Amino acid sequence: MSHNTIPLMHEVNQALKRLIQTGEGTIIDLRAIPFGPGDEARLLQLLGEGEVTASMDALGRTTVRETGFSGVWLVDHYNSEDERIAFQIEITDIPDLLRSQDDDMSESLQRLESMLSQELAGEGEGGHSVQ
Numbered sequence: 001m002s003h004n005t006i007p008l009m010h011e012v013n014q015a016l017k018r019l020i021q022t023g024e025g026t027i028i029d030l031r032a033i034p035f036g037p038g039d040e041a042r043l044l045q046l047l048g049e050g051e052v053t054a055s056m057d058a059l060g061r062t063t064v065r066e067t068g069f070s071g072v073w074l075v076d077h078y079n080s081e082d083e084r085i086a087f088q089i090e091i092t093d094i095p096d097l098l099r100s101q102d103d104d105m106s107e108s109l110q111r112l113e114s115m116l117s118q119e120l121a122g123e124g125e126g127g128h129s130v131q
Contacts, residue, residue: 004033005042012047015091016071025092031084047072047089054098060085064095 008028015026030040048068056062060079067074073095077086 003039004035005039005046008009008033010045012069012072012091016069017087019071019091019093025090028089028091028112030089044074047074056097063096064097 011028015028030043035043050068050070052066054064060077060114061082062078063074063076065074065076066072067089067120071091071092071093073092074095075086075088075090075095075097076084079085108115
């Protein structure tokens with residue numbers, strides 16, 4: 001057994017302090033840490049489960065899960081063959097993966113404006129308005 005679980009929890013503790021004090025986030029690459037038998041399960045047990053879980057499927061499955069400690073997130077990435085390609089602890093207010101991207105928001109704004117202009121044009125042709 002490698003016994004990396006408790007030192008890792010101390011690293012999470014320091015990263016959470018840093019986030020609170022400076023706003024600086026931290027990513028801990030769990031795939032780079034040599035876990036012995038049972039270490040990963042023990043780490044997950046110590047971190048616990050929070051209230052938020054998000055899943056997405058883009059070139060493979062990704063799960064973002066809040067731990068029992070606000071600001072501490074588990075991010076688990078798999079490829080299209082369902083092989084784990086990344087496993088991280090992110091200490092941040094919200095993982096970047098969950099943030100809307102500028103390009104996506106711009107495209108959404110264009111679609112929304114187009115839809116609204118079509119609706120307004122339809123109202124001018126005897127359409128119904130919603131109040």
